[in-house]
Amino acid sequence: MNSDLKPDVSVIGLGYIGLPTAAIIARAGCKVLGVDVSQKVVDTINRGEVHIEEVDLDGLVRGVVSDGLLSASTETGPADIFVIAVPTPFNKDHTPDISFVLAAGEAIAAVLKQGDVVILESTSPVGTTEQLRDLIADLRPDLKCPGLTRETPDIAIAYCPERVLPGKTLEELTNNDRSIGGISPRCARKALAFYKLFVRAECVTTDARSAEMTKLVENAYRDVNIAFANELSIVADRMGLDVWEVIRLANRHPRVNILQPGPGVGGHCIAVDPWFIVHGAPEETPLIRTARGVNDGKIRHVIRKAEELVEAHPDARVACLGLAFKANIDDFRESPARLIAATLARRFGSRVQVVEPYAAQLPIEFSNTGATLIDIDTALEDCDILIVLVDHDIFRVVPLAERGRKFVYDTRGIWPDQRTPAPVTLQQLGTPEAKRDAA
Numbered sequence: 001m002n003s004d005l006k007p008d009v010s011v012i013g014l015g016y017i018g019l020p021t022a023a024i025i026a027r028a029g030c031k032v033l034g035v036d037v038s039q040k041v042v043d044t045i046n047r048g049e050v051h052i053e054e055v056d057l058d059g060l061v062r063g064v065v066s067d068g069l070l071s072a073s074t075e076t077g078p079a080d081i082f083v084i085a086v087p088t089p090f091n092k093d094h095t096p097d098i099s100f101v102l103a104a105g106e107a108i109a110a111v112l113k114q115g116d117v118v119i120l121e122s123t124s125p126v127g128t129t130e131q132l133r134d135l136i137a138d139l140r141p142d143l144k145c146p147g148l149t150r151e152t153p154d155i156a157i158a159y160c161p162e163r164v165l166p167g168k169t170l171e172e173l174t175n176n177d178r179s180i181g182g183i184s185p186r187c188a189r190k191a192l193a194f195y196k197l198f199v200r201a202e203c204v205t206t207d208a209r210s211a212e213m214t215k216l217v218e219n220a221y222r223d224v225n226i227a228f229a230n231e232l233s234i235v236a237d238r239m240g241l242d243v244w245e246v247i248r249l250a251n252r253h254p255r256v257n258i259l260q261p262g263p264g265v266g267g268h269c270i271a272v273d274p275w276f277i278v279h280g281a282p283e284e285t286p287l288i289r290t291a292r293g294v295n296d297g298k299i300r301h302v303i304r305k306a307e308e309l310v311e312a313h314p315d316a317r318v319a320c321l322g323l324a325f326k327a328n329i330d331d332f333r334e335s336p337a338r339l340i341a342a343t344l345a346r347r348f349g350s351r352v353q354v355v356e357p358y359a360a361q362l363p364i365e366f367s368n369t370g371a372t373l374i375d376i377d378t379a380l381e382d383c384d385i386l387i388v389l390v391d392h393d394i395f396r397v398v399p400l401a402e403r404g405r406k407f408v409y410d411t412r413g414i415w416p417d418q419r420t421p422a423p424v425t426l427q428q429l430g431t432p433e434a435k436r437d438a439a
Contacts, residue, residue: 006030007080007117007194012104014041014072016052016268016331017121017162018085020169023057025083026064028198033079034072035107045072053330053358054169076107081194082118084108084132085162087268088125094275096125105132109139114154117190121162123215123269125276129159129208133183146183158182158191159208161215166267166329178203181211219273220288225259226270227291230298233261237305244413263389263411264299264336266325271295271334299336302411303343306387309409310348316407319379320344322390323356323363330358337389338363344387345371355379357394380406388412 006029011022014036026032036042044051048065050058064070086100101122108118118136120129130147136157137145146153159181164172178195180203182188188205195203206214229247236243247258265271274292278285310318325335332338342365345352350370354362362373376394379386380402388395391412400417408418 006197008078009033009081009083010035010076010079010108011083011085012076012107013084013086013100013122014045015085015087016054016166016169017164018083019045019050019052019061020054020057020164020173021083021085021121021162022070023060023064024170024173024198026067026069027060030069030081030197032064032070033077034070035074035076036072037074039074042072042074045070055167056170060170076104076111078111078113080116082108082112082116083121084119085121088122088128088272089268090272090275095279096276098124098128098131101128101132102135105135106139109136112136112140112143112155114143117156117158117187117194119157119191119194120159123161123219123273123276124159124212126209126212126216126280128212129157129181129183133157146187153184153186156182156184156187156190157208158187159211160191160195161211163215163218166326166331174198174200177201179206179211179214180204181206181208181214183208213277216273216277219270220277220291223265223270223274223295224287224291226262226265227294229259229261230264231294232258234298234301237301242419244416244419260413261298261411262336263302263340265295266333266335266337267331268333271325299339302336302389303340306340306344306409307347309385309387309407310344310351313385313407316351316384317382318344318348318352318385318387319355319374319383320352321355321376321379321386321388321395322392323354324358324390324392327391328358328393332359332363338365340387340389341371342366342369345369353379353383355395356390357392385409388414 009025009030009032011018011032012035014034022032022034034045041051048062050061084101084104086104089097091097120132133145137148143154144151146157160178163176178199180188180191192203192205233243243261250256250258274288278289320341323332323335323338323341325331341354345366346369352371353374354371355374355376385407386403388410391414396414
């Protein structure tokens with residue numbers, strides 16, 4: 001432990017959660033070693049730079065690296081506190097993959113010493129923290145592990161998931177309540193003492209399994225509610241209604257708060273975590289499973305509608321607006337926008353262009369499609385069809401004068417003044433008069 005009595009910390013995984021977490025902990029005065037399998041990520045951080053987009057993260061990382069409080073490595077070293085923030089994806093059959101968590105556990109086990117605390121933050125199926133404990137116990141029989149000994153354990157193991165909104169990660173890491181679940185109450189207390197170093201909000205202790213389930217429930221709740229909005233949008237399409245107008249009016253009821261529909265659900269949380277609950281209790285989760293089906297089905301619905309629009313105008317040039325899973329971030333994980341745009345590019349080739357202000361190049365699935373990455377101004381000038389897939393601010397501010405003569409499919413409802421295609425023909429778009437009027 002360093003001289004000011006603050007613990008030395010190792011954060012395993014330096015992605016969208018791990019790096020901001022490491023930087024926040026370093027800002028609190030702890031010496032932090034960030035560990036990642038990517039040498040490129042490690043080198044970037046050690047230069048005081050960042051490899052992900054997040055508000056104010058670049059300045060914070062630059063500062064704590066300059067102060068010698070944060071460094072990065074591909075090798076796990078000794079520490080007092082170990083925080084695991086690695087991915088937990090699912091397999092093709094929707095079963096959870098905790099291999100990254102267990103690999104992190106193996107690396108930590110090799111350097112553990114008496115008195116250390118291991119905290120899992122990765123969203124995980126119920127029981128994963130106990131599996132991590134069992135792995136460490138197998139690899140380090142010299143250490144007494146919590147829940148497996150009648151004596152005072154040598155180490156503490158706990159689970160504490162994050163609750164953050166991309167774009168507000170630094171703020172919410174410190175200002176959102178935390179549920180801290182220990183393998184034992186003693187483990188929870190030790191983890192609590194650590195989180196109080198940098199979390200201003202309330203930290204509530206519980207058992208590990210309850211904390212694991214809490215994180216899954218939070219995201220499944222969101223998924224179910226989004227599914228209702230997305231199903232409404234499909235019904236509204238069938239009936240020729242403006243779903244956003246219907247929701248706006250329905251939400252005037254004092255006990256109704258319907259969310260906004262979109263092209264599907266993306267990200268590494270809401271689109272993934274409900275399957276962990278389904279996997280743990282397949283016969284008891286028909287609603288959660290159905291919600292997942294509705295939200296995945298909305299992606300297919302959008303693809304069909306977009307294809308119909310493009311097919312109806314065979315000479316039109318198409319701009320897909322956005323690839324990220326939500327607005328104003330560079331995170332494309334499980335993004336419905338990315339899947340929709342790539343599907344259209346594979347079918348319609350070079351007629352399809354993509355506007356994504358948070359990407360320097362198109363993802364690999366666009367290779368050999370003929371699609372190119374353009375900016376919004378080029379799209380407004382050159383493309384006849386605009387398909388809004390992400391509600392980036394830069395898209396929201398495009399005035400009607402610049403898009404009023406385009407064919408628009410707005411899956412996000414960002415242009416309320418243009419919720420149906422403008423009453424012009426493709427032939428009119430090509431006339432000098434139309435171009436002059438549009439300008």
